[in-house]
Amino acid sequence: MKISVIDLGYNSLKLVNYDVRIDNTFSAYSQHSILARLGEGLDKTGFLNDDSIIRTVKALKLLQQTVKFESSAQVLPVATSAVREAGNKDQFLALVSGETGFDFKVLSDREEALYSFAGSYTATNVPAGIFFDLGGGTLEMVIAEKSRVRRVFSTPLGGLRLTDLYATDNGRFTKKNYAKMSDRILELLPDRKELPQLGKLELVGAGGTVRAIARYHQMIIDYPLDKLHNYLMDINSVELIHRTLRKMSPKQIGNIPVIGEDRAKSIVAGSLVIQLMMRKLKIPQLVVSTHGLRDGVLSAFLKDPRAYEKGSVDSILPRLTSDKPVSLSATSSRIIKAFAARDLLDPQEQFILVQALEEAQKLPLYDPETLFYIIANSDSVLTHSEHLLLALSLVRIRGLRGADWLYAKYKDMLEKDAKNTIKRISSMITLIEILEKTGSDLQVTLSAHQIRLRISSGKQDFPTALFKNTLKDFENAFKLEAQFSLTPISSQKPAPEILSSEKS
Known part of the structure; x- marks a missing residue:
């Protein structure tokens, strides 16, 4: 099913078309x-002016x-601060409805x-952070810990x-006005x-200015990946970009391809907000999110259309931000827990492994190198370095x-032991896939330098030669001698659980 979200903001108007799957997960396919x-x-006036209204209705x-061309089954039009604050809000909404048929939810x-x-x-x-969305008219901030909202600022x-x-x-700032x-x-x-005492807080930013300065930073440093989501910037980089842009005219900024004319007028002021926020709140690093308001609106509508229409955001929110259940089989989960x-x-390898097993279930059938770039440049909850480990695995x-060539190309983004991490994760994926595809179960016993795997084979013939080859990779990755025994299905008792074993 196709659903479109229209976001009418203070500065820009955005349309995102989503493909919504049967389980209500979704992905944007055009913007x-x-x-x-x-x-x-x-x-200055408290009202939307005629020129702005004409531009907006035309758009x-x-x-x-x-x-209409996309044949969307549903359109969700939302308006934010410009319409919310305008003295002629009702007249504007009536005009838009009459001219376009869009009934905006403010x-x-x-x-x-x-x-x-x-x-x-x-x-x-x-897990705990300040999540902000910097738009053309307002800065929205939410302080949250483990999905629980503790404070909201606008x-x-x-x-x-x-x-x-x-x-x-001319769009520039005098020293006096810049200081003001x-x-x-x-x-x-x-x-x-003023913030809740939650210990270490991360800063997560969404909005056009955040995306623009992140793209500009990537261009400056010749960043090897072609994605923004979960990109990290430290405060020194944010301050450097702001100082660079402040020296330019809007026309010069507009000639920077990753910023463009549309963002040129407002990015100096916007980047100053981010810089001063990081400095005042003493948070040294910014996490860039390319997912924000429009994804949240769609999620709320899909979760509970009636509550969404009523504006019952607080009743819907816990259901939107609860931890997503991991779609792993019981066998996979037990094996991961046993090894952990x-x-x-x-913990990092466990997290990457779980994400890799989920992603492996939906991978397209491409040649491995093409597949690598598809995975590495796609959005993920993982950091960019973690997602590289997943893609390489x-x-x-x-x-x-x-x-090995791909590893060498990206090794500067990875930790020193990354090669061994890739071996451990990939050998675990192969081991689990063999057990899953054959319906087999596993018991694990670990001694000082040896791991013993007792396999109870399933209904499908067990690929013994393939498994032996996997164990060689496994031994090399974990620096352990690995032995396994296979109990054929004909001589099996009920499939055993994985047994805990203390290190000797």
Whole structure:
């Protein structure tokens, strides 16, 4: 089923088309963005001006035809701060409905913040953090721990709004106005002492400015991967980019291909907000999320359409951000737990292995090298280095001859022991796949330098020669001597559980 989400913001208008599967998981397959600048001048008059309304209606008519061409089963139009704050909101919404047929749901600042949080939280692996969405009109912030929302902030610190208030007619900032803007940002940002005491907090950012400065940073350092989601930037990099952009005119910024004309006007102010936020909150690193408001809106609608229409975001949120059940078989889960209990896999390797087994179930049938680039450049809850380990592990079991070359190409992004990690994960994947495909079960016994695997074969013939070859790889990866015994199905008692064994 196809569903479209239209996001009418302060600065831009976005349409995302999603493919929604039968289990309500989804993926975006096309996106369209138009710089409508609906909120331009709103702070000075309190009303949407005629030029902005004309631009927006014209853009919405184009998106209406796009949605019709895509044959979307459902369209979810949402509007944020520009419409929410406008004195002529009702007249504007009536005009849009009459001209385009789109009946926009105007999100409250809390709805906007929480839907954006839901989209980012479920797409990252951040247990406790500050999740923010920096738009053209507002900055929304959610402080959360293990999916529990502890505090929500909404401040009028959007990039376009600040530019309209403090920039000159040519889009640049005088020293005096730049200082005023900085003071205003610091005044409105929360202090660290205002935040719940949750220990170490990570900073996760969504929105066009975040994506633009991350792309620019990747361009500067010649980053080898072609993806933004879960990209990491430290505060020094954010400050360097802001200083560089501040020296440029909007025209010069617009000539940077990864930023473009649409973002050129507001990115100096927007990047200053991010820089000052990191400095004031004493958080040295930014995690970039390309998933936010639109994903959260769609998730809420799919989870409970009636509650979504009523605006009952707080009742839907726990169901959106609860931990996703792992789709592994009982056998796979027991094997992973058994190896982890014997300290053969560290927590990071366990996490990557689980993600790899889930991903292996849906991999397309491509040659291994093409498959590597598909995996490595796709979005994941894993960090980029962890996802590289996953990609290299999966193509290693597909027999990619160039696996070592790919490792050499990306080794600067990986830790020193990465090669052994790849061997451990790939050998575990192969071992589990053999047991799964043959319906076999396994008992594990570990002594000081030896691991014994007792296999109870299933209904399918057990590939003994293939398994022996896998064990050689396994021995090399884990630095253990491996032995196995096979109990044929004809002589089996009921399939045994994996037994715990203490190290001797």
